[in-house]
Amino acid sequence: MPETHEFQAEIKQLLDIVVHSLYTEKEIFVRELVSNASDALEKLRHTQLTEKDIADGDLALEINITTDEEAKTLTIEDHGIGMNAEELVQFLGTIAHSGSKAFLDAIKEGGAKNDNLIGQFGVGFYSAFMVAKSVKVYSKSFRADEPANVWTSDGSGSYTVEEVTDQKRGTKIVIELKDDAEDYAKKDHVKTVLERYSSFVSFPVNLDGDHVNTVSALWLRSKNEITDEEYTEFYKFQAHAYDEPRLKLHFSADAPLSINSILFVPQSNTEKFGMTRAEPAVSLYCRKVLIDPAPKDLLPEWGRFLKGVVDSEDLPLNISRETMQDRALIEKLGKVITTRFLKFLADEAKKRPEDFDKFYAEFGIFIKEGAATDHTHKDALAKLLRFESSRTDAGKTTSLTDYVSRMGEEQKEIYFLIGPSRDAIDRGPYLEGLKARNLEVIYCFENVDDYVMRNLREFDGKNLTAADSADLKLGDHEAEGEALEKDKLDALIKWLKETLGKKVAEVKSSDRLVDSPAAVLNADQFMSPQMRQMMKSMKPEGDDAEAPPVQVHLELNPRHAVIKKLSEVKDSNEGKAVLMAEQLHDNALLAAGLLEDPSTMVQRLYKLLEQV
Ligand code: ADP
Ligand code: MG
Numbered sequence: 370m371p372e373t374h375e376f377q378a379e380i381k382q383l384l385d386i387v388v389h390s391l392y393t394e395k396e397i398f399v400r401e402l403v404s405n406a407s408d409a410l411e412k413l414r415h416t417q418l419t420e421k422d423i424a425d426g427d428l429a430l431e432i433n434i435t436t437d438e439e440a441k442t443l444t445i446e447d448h449g450i451g452m453n454a455e456e457l458v459q460f461l462g463t464i465a466h467s468g469s470k471a472f473l474d475a476i477k478e479g480g481a482k483n484d485n486l487i488g489q490f491g492v493g494f495y496s497a498f499m500v501a502k503s504v505k506v507y508s509k510s511f512r513a514d515e516p517a518n519v520w521t522s523d524g525s526g527s528y529t530v531e532e533v534t535d536q537k538r539g540t541k542i543v544i545e546l547k548d549d550a551e552d553y554a555k556k557d558h559v560k561t562v563l564e565r566y567s568s569f570v571s572f573p574v575n576l577d578g579d580h581v582n583t584v585s586a587l588w589l590r591s592k593n594e595i596t597d598e599e600y601t602e603f604y605k606f607q608a609h610a611y612d613e614p615r616l617k618l619h620f621s622a623d624a625p626l627s628i629n630s631i632l633f634v635p636q637s638n639t640e641k642f643g644m645t646r647a648e649p650a651v652s653l654y655c656r657k658v659l660i661d662p663a664p665k666d667l668l669p670e671w672g673r674f675l676k677g678v679v680d681s682e683d684l685p686l687n688i689s690r691e692t693m694q695d696r697a698l699i700e701k702l703g704k705v706i707t708t709r710f711l712k713f714l715a716d717e718a719k720k721r722p723e724d725f726d727k728f729y730a731e732f733g734i735f736i737k738e739g740a741a742t743d744h745t746h747k748d749a750l751a752k753l754l755r756f757e758s759s760r761t762d763a764g765k766t767t768s769l770t771d772y773v774s775r776m777g778e779e780q781k782e783i784y785f786l787i788g789p790s791r792d793a794i795d796r797g798p799y800l801e802g803l804k805a806r807n808l809e810v811i812y813c814f815e816n817v818d819d820y821v822m823r824n825l826r827e828f829d830g831k832n833l834t835a836a837d838s839a840d841l842k843l844g845d846h847e848a849e850g851e852a853l854e855k856d857k858l859d860a861l862i863k864w865l866k867e868t869l870g871k872k873v874a875e876v877k878s879s880d881r882l883v884d885s886p887a888a889v890l891n892a893d894q895f896m897s898p899q900m901r902q903m904m905k906s907m908k909p910e911g912d913d914a915e916a917p918p919v920q921v922h923l924e925l926n927p928r929h930a931v932i933k934k935l936s937e938v939k940d941s942n943e944g945k946a947v948l949m950a951e952q953l954h955d956n957a958l959l960a961a962g963l964l965e966d967p968s969t970m971v972q973r974l975y976k977l978l979e980q981v
Contacts, residue, residue, distance in 0.1 A: 375526060375527050432570065501550075568583055588619070634674065649672070667679065671742065684702070733755065888961070945980050955967075
């Protein structure tokens, strides 16, 4: 008796979209199933290295595809690793495949209307339901004593699993084609579809008994023999991708390790679509034999957006992460490849700056992550960073290298300011002192920038300094206008300290201000205003614990009319002077993005207005 199962809710949703999709390139289902067959054979080849007791050990490692025009079926068969009953349920009935997960996340983000999405993500096995009235998956596990089963579904809510007797090791998928997909029961049609990528399959592919592919590893061929189309098809096949690669690097090396590699950067950063984190996807080969389709320790974390292959003759086939020696080898390999890729990006930035900027707009977040976390490649990564600055036009960026080349002789540090937008930074009180001294300031708009700058710490031997930090030292500067006399200024500072009390850690006169009367400086070395905001927003609901008070220095501009006025008013009308002082302080906090409760400010302003 067949056992009936319900698909997991997510799969139902996925199938509903796939079955009703208007996606025109239905043929990709062939690629998906052939690639699954190839994966299953790779897995078996790998298992054979360690396991002896394998079912039907004499079966050839190949993929057999058969068409039947009369029955209107297409059959794809492999003698790979196979699945037992539980695996059929788990792998084909629940959401395991990362591409499908990313697809569903994207749908949730962007709304189900976006027909194009199916063209951007692989839905793997389920793509068969674009053309199928029903799908039967016969499968027998490589484990010697497991019975074979058949999984059957029409792509609506459920499927059945039933034991069968005549299936050998591996998987046979029989597709009963929909009326509008009968072409896939014709040998010639299937042949055209297969020709495009079957040469990337590392096992023989036979169509109705005829061998259709010459197994060739693209990455071992010479670059000038390979067409752009071949690279693109290879990328799509290897990375399960639906787009065209944005960038491609094909390189070989002999020393210190022998390497043949093709790396691709996709069109878009899938992490943007939702919460799904990209998984490492550069496959590791040794002499054309797949060692690991997605090694986690080959490339650094930030490289997880890359696709492609790395083949090294120097790796042992049975490489083991448990031994020091093999781990060191992988590490060395990863380092060579990463260095080479970063050099490639640097070249791109030079030769095709516009394309590089587009790449950076999409993937810059990974470069930033790397610059902050990858100590080995920090310098090369930092050179790829791009920021707007007080010298660039809005929307245009500069590299830190170019910034340094513009630095005057006296300038020892690289200054940056963090703010929500160019306007906000331009209007704030922190820029003016640096601008007056003709110092360029890097603008940081992204949440991660604070973290990146703090971790990077320096570039080309120069400290990266936040222009709103209390310990910023600026050189002498001929300031315009008469300053408040020293004794009056000292008295005002003393009075302000008393009046503002715990709200300020220190009050002092400053020459960094030009147009603003005052500014607060972050005096907390370990926490920037941006980090404070983030911590606050992450505080769990109901947690009323007071955050530690903001440690700020209040700096005064002794040349500013407001400061001079305050100095007078404090002696003639102290009540009004207190209101002014508090308002001054709140204004400065507001400009720094640190004002936590603006409501008291409004009341105070009314009181002040009553007195004009
Ligand atoms: P992916 O291939 O990305 O994992 P798929 O949706 O294509 O996602 O396949 C889901 C899972 O079903 C695979 O991970 C694999 O475990 C299993 N599977 C699919 N086809 C086969 C096959 N021919 N042989 C063995 N297992 C398979
Ligand atoms: Mg697949």
